[in-house]
Amino acid sequence: MEPLIRMVGITKTFPGVKALDGISFDIMPGEVHVLVGENGAGKSTLMKILSGVYQPTSGKIICNGHEYNQLSTKTSVEEGIAIVYQELSVINELSILENLFVGKLPEKKFLGIPIVDFKAMEDRAKSVLEQVGIRHSPATLVGDLAVPEKQLCEIAKALVSGAKVIVLDEPTTSLTTSEVDRLHGLIRELKAKGCGIVYISHKMKELKAIGDRITVLKDGTYVGTYPADSLSLDDIIKLMVGREIKGTYFADKTADELVKNPVIFEARNITRSDGTCRNVSFELHEGEILGFAGLVGAGRTETMEAVFGAVPKSAGQVFLRGKELDIHEPYAAIKQGLGMLTEDRRKLGFAKNFTCKENIAVEPYIKESTAGGLGGFLDESKENKWASEQITALNVKCTGPEQMTVDLSGGNQQKVILGKWLAADSEILIFDEPTKGIDIGSKSEIYILMRRLAEHGRGVLMISSEQTELLSVCDRIAVFHGGELKAILDGRTATEEEIVRISTSEQ
Ligand SMILES: Nc1ncnc2c1ncn2[C@@H]1O[C@H](COP(=O)(O)OP(=O)(O)OP(=O)(O)O)[C@@H](O)[C@H]1O
Ligand SMILES: [Mg+2]
Secondary structure: OOOOEEEEEEEEEEOOEEEEEEEEEEEOOOOEEEEEOOOOOOHHHHHHHHOOOOOOOEEEEEEOOEEEOOOOHHHHHHOOEEEEOOOOOOOOOOEHHHHHHOOOOOEEEEOOEEEEOHHHHHHHHHHHHHHHOOOOOOOOEHHHOOHHHHHHHHHHHHHHOOOOEEEEEOOOOOOOHHHHHHHHHHHHHHHHOOOEEEEEOOOHHHHHHHOOEEEEEEOOEEEEEEEHHHOOHHHHHHHHHOOOOOOOOOOOOOHHHHOOOOEEEEEEEEEOOOOOOOOEEEEEEOOOEEEEEOOOOOOHHHHHHHHHOOOOOOEEEEEEOOEEOOOOOHHHHHHOOEEEEOOOHHHHHOOOOOEHHHHHHHHHHHHHOEHHHOEOOOOHHHHHHHHHHHHHHOOOOOOOOOOEHHHOOHHHHHHHHHHHHHHHOOOEEEEEOOOOOOOHHHHHHHHHHHHHHHHOOOEEEEEOOOHHHHHHHOOEEEEEEOOEEEEEEEOOOOOHHHHHHHHHOOO
């Protein structure tokens, strides 16, 4: 069988970085070809060459018998390639319907004049939205959707074009288990229709569940291509990272022992007037990491937004070491010792026109500032210290603190965001999907770092949609359903089934 696409000897250099070095890669009809590698290995760059966003420095691309030295975005679409980018590219100001058809409006002729066929658009949109599991009307503004729904919208966008080759660059970073299952069902249908799928993900379990072949990249070079069933998860990790990864990161003490430690942080009866969280209470003890599990929209992020002052709470109190905090905006939260790494990397995570150094310095500056954030001086030597410490601690792959954050790979951008909260040295850190897009080796380093923070008296709260992560790091796991905290489980003994059961049960 002929491949749908063949990329041969692709090299790409950016100033100061050789992102890809002579990579060959092909996609067969009816297969899922998984592409793995550490953050900055070159996965997204290779796929952006396929979608025409980047031009290769050398190499060629063969599609449908046509040979190209480079593709434009237009040719790429014409050759039947659709891509779901790692960074959300949906437009908040447009409706779902408009987003799905940006740049590809269906036309019909009216009295010989081409006009937009709105009926066709709506019918197609409805069926695709149903396929991916978006229940909102196509007229809903994308800006009103939650991050995971935006991600589904992004996937729907690729499906609308009826492409033969679909590239999914980390499509599941914000999706929970049931949504991932649905997406995988959809991918199987596309496979059966003869589509070729490229699948990039740092969620290791998914790779074997969905992949037919696996190609590994390391630092821009080709490691190999293997049938998925010929490799164990450990084999894949070793090929990617070059070492074995530890399984669990619990405290030395058990959860029962930890809850006897002093309470360092408490949220009491947190309630929002929009009903997204109701009467949520929890305590965090010295030395423990408390996790938050639940489906999308279960109220985890919504509770933390209220705790942090990003959204007003209609009732509830927050205590730090027994003292009630007065938080009505994030600035007040930061000043009183809280930090919150948010889920929406593009919207709230980092400033696009800032270097790594400037981004890392943002939160520590706010923490040090006076007069409501108006007072305080820029101090270059401090900035350099904060930045270099975090770049080293988190092993950020960049050309230096002066590199623009936006030019880093997705996982390395996430590390910069993590770095600014670590640099601020807050007493309590709320992490919403902290390891989103981060490779397995770096994840392990981050868990070790979080554990060290907890051991040094910092409070660590972690929301995650990856249950395996919660079950290997958190001493206790709070499970949410329908805006309420339903149960708190012991992280060492809880199971995925138990979490799923509580987060989906109706009572
Ligand atoms: N526009 C750009 N300008 C400069 N360097 C870039 C640019 N885009 C990517 N790079 C560099 O190319 C290398 C490969 O990045 P790429 O985004 O392909 O990695 P990745 O494998 O997708 O990583 P991740 O898992 O973190 O998403 C990185 O060192 C990155 O900093
Ligand atoms: Mg990437």
